Amino acid sequence: MSFYRSAQYGxxxxxxxxxxxxxxxxxxxxxxxxxxxxxxxxLKCAGRLRxxxxxxxxxxxxAQGARPVAxxxxxxxxxxxxxxxxxxxxxxxxxxxxxxxxxGPDLCAEAEHRGYHSDLCSYxxxxxxxxxxxxxxxxxxxxxxxxxxxxxxxxxxxxWYKALSHNWDIPLILFDTPFNFRDIRExxxxxxxxxxxxxxxxxxxxxxxxxxxxxxxxxxGIGAESSLTWGEVLAxxxxxxxxxxxxxxxxxxxxxxxxxxxxxxxDYYRILLEELKERVRQGIGAVPxxxxxxxxxxxxxxxxxxxxxxxxxERDFNFVxxxxxxxxxxxxxxxxxxxxxxxxARAYSLVILNNNLDHRLKLMEEMxxxxxxxxxxxxxxxxxxxxxxGQYDLRRLLAERLGIKALIIEADMxxxxxxxxxxxxxRLEAFFEELEG
Amino acid sequence: xxxxxxxxxxxxxxxxIFGVFPALYPKEVFWAxxxxxxxxWDPPLQVAAASAHLQPYIxxxxxxGLELVLQGKTGFLDGFLFPHTCDSMQNLASLINxxxxxxxxxxxxxxxxxxxxKGARAFYRHELEGLxxxxxxxxxxxxxEALQEQMAQGQKISGLFQNLYDLRAQDKxxxxxxxxxxxxxxxxxxxxxxxxxxxxxxxxxxxxxxARGGVPVILSGVLPNPxxxxxxxxxxxxxxxxxxxxxxxxxxxxxxxxRVDPYEQLVERYFSMNPCSTKGSxxxxxxxxxxxxxxxxxxxxxxxxxxxxxxxxxFDVPNLVEGLKRQGVPSLxxxxxxxxxLSGQMATRVEAFTEMIG
Numbered sequence: 001m002s003f004y005r006s007a008q009y010g011x012x013x014x015x016x017x018x019x020x021x022x023x024x025x026x027x028x029x030x031x032x033x034x035x036x037x038x039x040x041x042x043l044k045c046a047g048r049l050r051x052x053x054x055x056x057x058x059x060x061x062x063a064q065g066a067r068p069v070a071x072x073x074x075x076x077x078x079x080x081x082x083x084x085x086x087x088x089x090x091x092x093x094x095x096x097x098x099x100x101x102x103x104g105p106d107l108c109a110e111a112e113h114r115g116y117h118s119d120l121c122s123y124x125x126x127x128x129x130x131x132x133x134x135x136x137x138x139x140x141x142x143x144x145x146x147x148x149x150x151x152x153x154x155x156x157x158x159x160w161y162k163a164l165s166h167n168w169d170i171p172l173i174l175f176d177t178p179f180n181f182r183d184i185r186e187x188x189x190x191x192x193x194x195x196x197x198x199x200x201x202x203x204x205x206x207x208x209x210x211x212x213x214x215x216x217x218x219x220x221g222i223g224a225e226s227s228l229t230w231g232e233v234l235a236x237x238x239x240x241x242x243x244x245x246x247x248x249x250x251x252x253x254x255x256x257x258x259x260x261x262x263x264x265x266x267d268y269y270r271i272l273l274e275e276l277k278e279r280v281r282q283g284i285g286a287v288p289x290x291x292x293x294x295x296x297x298x299x300x301x302x303x304x305x306x307x308x309x310x311x312x313x314e315r316d317f318n319f320v321x322x323x324x325x326x327x328x329x330x331x332x333x334x335x336x337x338x339x340x341x342x343x344x345a346r347a348y349s350l351v352i353l354n355n356n357l358d359h360r361l362k363l364m365e366e367m368x369x370x371x372x373x374x375x376x377x378x379x380x381x382x383x384x385x386x387x388x389x390g391q392y393d394l395r396r397l398l399a400e401r402l403g404i405k406a407l408i409i410e411a412d413m414x415x416x417x418x419x420x421x422x423x424x425x426x427r428l429e430a431f432f433e434e435l436e437g
Numbered sequence: 438x439x440x441x442x443x444x445x446x447x448x449x450x451x452x453x454i455f456g457v458f459p460a461l462y463p464k465e466v467f468w469a470x471x472x473x474x475x476x477x478w479d480p481p482l483q484v485a486a487a488s489a490h491l492q493p494y495i496x497x498x499x500x501x502g503l504e505l506v507l508q509g510k511t512g513f514l515d516g517f518l519f520p521h522t523c524d525s526m527q528n529l530a531s532l533i534n535x536x537x538x539x540x541x542x543x544x545x546x547x548x549x550x551x552x553x554x555k556g557a558r559a560f561y562r563h564e565l566e567g568l569x570x571x572x573x574x575x576x577x578x579x580x581x582e583a584l585q586e587q588m589a590q591g592q593k594i595s596g597l598f599q600n601l602y603d604l605r606a607q608d609k610x611x612x613x614x615x616x617x618x619x620x621x622x623x624x625x626x627x628x629x630x631x632x633x634x635x636x637x638x639x640x641x642x643x644x645x646x647x648a649r650g651g652v653p654v655i656l657s658g659v660l661p662n663p664x665x666x667x668x669x670x671x672x673x674x675x676x677x678x679x680x681x682x683x684x685x686x687x688x689x690x691x692x693x694x695x696r697v698d699p700y701e702q703l704v705e706r707y708f709s710m711n712p713c714s715t716k717g718s719x720x721x722x723x724x725x726x727x728x729x730x731x732x733x734x735x736x737x738x739x740x741x742x743x744x745x746x747x748x749x750x751x752f753d754v755p756n757l758v759e760g761l762k763r764q765g766v767p768s769l770x771x772x773x774x775x776x777x778x779l780s781g782q783m784a785t786r787v788e789a790f791t792e793m794i795g
Contacts (some may be wrong), residue, residue, distance in 0.1 A: 115755030
């Protein structure tokens with residue numbers, strides 16, 4: 001690591017960034033948005049979240065050469081990287097950011113221009129498009145020293161990171177999590193524990209830092225606490241009316257994905273939880289006249305978040321749960337400081353997408369009951385096959401067992417070139433009628 | 438004799454029949470349990486019933502496999518094996534086991550992905566033993582001697598495949614492209630006692646054959662489908678001199694194992710297989726493998742014949758094409774469906790490519 005870069009990073013972290021954000025706050029005294037009768041007051045925490053994430057991306061510009069940098073998949077056991085002080089960048093989170101900023105098609109097209117098929121995952125195409133051109137709404141992303149990938153969310157990330165590793169000649173570390181066709185087996189756990197143990201000397205070499213067990217345990221503690229608090233945040237939506245919508249949760253999940261294991265994420269969720277509890281105490285709903293409660297299945301459609309949030313709220317329908325947001329809370333109770341590696345192996349390999357469809361069905365049934373759900377929207381994503389294959393049967397089974405009305409819509413999370421507004425609207429209108437009936 | 442007739446005949450002989458989905462699994466374990474593993478890659482069906490369970494953007498290997506099950510054409514099977522090949526195959530396994538629930542028992546097989554850790558070999562061995570144990574529960578005791586014997590058969594078959602591929606690489610095999618793949622793909626259902634004489638026959642004939650000539654190319658992808666592509670190449674006097682196909686050379690050409698213990702032999706074989714996208718092999722390894730094939734055969738170009746929606750392959754193709762280009766090797770990328778023939782446009786592209794390299 002270079003002394004100059006480290007000093008520059010330290011300066012920006014401690015002085016530059018805070019000063020810039022202070023100025024930004026001063027400059028941008030935005031008028032509060034006009035209240036919408038179908039929506040409750042916006043979450044006060046939203047500004048703080050924006051600052052945290054902006055600061056994260058802003059500082060990433062100075063991270064290269066100052067701190068070891070890793071690009072990480074959203075389901076990877078990041079706690080082990082934190083122990084070596086890696087600056088972590090999440091290409092999937094960056095993909096969501098590009099999607100929300102409607103940059104998806106442009107970046108995807110850059111990857112397609114270099115031979116990547118338009119049928120491939122759009123997060124991957126955005127990331128490769130960014131890697132080829134440097135285009136990003138975040139200003140600049142630091143080039144990684146290592147790529148850290150776990151196939152617990154899909155095999156796609158392995159193919160994608162292999163391409164990055166090849167293009168940049170950067171080492172790729174894989175946390176290979178055997179898929180749970182049935183229950184997890186001891187042999188799977190031992191295999192994963194061994195992989196985690198083997199990573200330590202490798203990460204020591206890449207980062208130039210010695211591994212500290214006590215530091216690692218501390219990080220595990222913070223990571224577990226952040227995810228548990230995130231779980232509590234989501235659980236507030238069990239109340240009627242729910243104090244936030246899943247569209248809020250899609251945005252507020254950014255720290256648990258990208259900053260997991262850091263105190264800033266934990267602090268943030270504690271504040272958010274307090275705000276939500278207060279809303280529950282005061283009976284403030286995100287959709288004040290909430291009549292129907294819905295479950296969302298799959299990744300968010302980032303370029304439609306606000307529009308769909310209003311579309312449903314106008315009918316007093318609220319999404320109160322999502323299998324997607326739940327994924328960062330679902331298995332965290334396995335994680336503990338006493339047996340960090342073994343507990344990490346379980347926590348990370350038992351996530352929804354590394355589990356069989358029967359597990360997913362039971363989980364969804366539980367969510368329908370716990371959150372008193374009336375209907376469900378399933379997003380069928382060409383980009384995400386492990387999430388999408390099986391949805392037709394899940395819909396049928398949930399309808400048969402719980403009488404849940406469900407709609408499957410086709411869209412992409414970021415690439416709106418394949419999205420048909422008219423077709424989706426027609427289907428949504430029919431679904432609304434069915435729910436009302 | 439057709440595949441179905443052969444399998445029914447085997448059934449009459451008292452052998453059990455297992456439907457095996459793609460791609461990498463230890464055949465010898467099945468043989469040692471006197472069971473015929475029949476592989477389900479590209480059944481000649483029209484997808485209809487499977488559309489009620491799978492989205493249109495799922496590859497035709499998965500869609501056709503499910504169609505076969507839903508059309509009731511797997512009723513005579515004793516069970517299924519699902520190796521962990523890709524996301525779609527993984528969820529198909531779960532869909533059939535958890536939600537469609539046919540009468541057959543489902544078994545699963547996870548193989549470690551690259552880059553391998555030090556524990557990958559031990560884990561793979563556990564997987565092999567676990568599979569054997571799970572099959573024993575249904576098919577009876579797996580005797581070590583039987584497995585040893587089938588390992589020897591497996592080694593012999595690998596050797597014969599190597600001979601056949603070498604003969605073809607040297608243009609000493611008088612077989613059209615289509616005939617070659619029809620012959621070698623019989624390994625997907627023949628029991629070793631029947632497969633070995635067939636392969637020996639081809640090798641013997643090859644030794645006596647004259648050169649066919651034609652412009653040599655390498656075929657890369659999952660399968661040599663649609664068959665119309667092979668016919669077109671035959672008509673254009675293009676000789677597939679070697680391949681990098683998942684269903685073919687990537688798993689059939691395995692170096693001879695040196696270990697004594699049969700499970701260790703299986704471990705050795707898995708880890709010495711040719712690089713493959715479904716194992717997570719690095720692009721550099723794949724590129725080096727292709728360049729090696731080009732050097733060995735004198736092939737003039739590479740045809741990437743990729744099944745539509747096949748993520749493991751499609752992610753590697755751009756870098757492989759680029760790597761070959763740097764070495765001055767032309768390539769052609771085709772986006773094909775398994776059983777839907779060759780469109781006029783695609784045929785024109787193939788023709789243009791062959792003119793360029795011819």
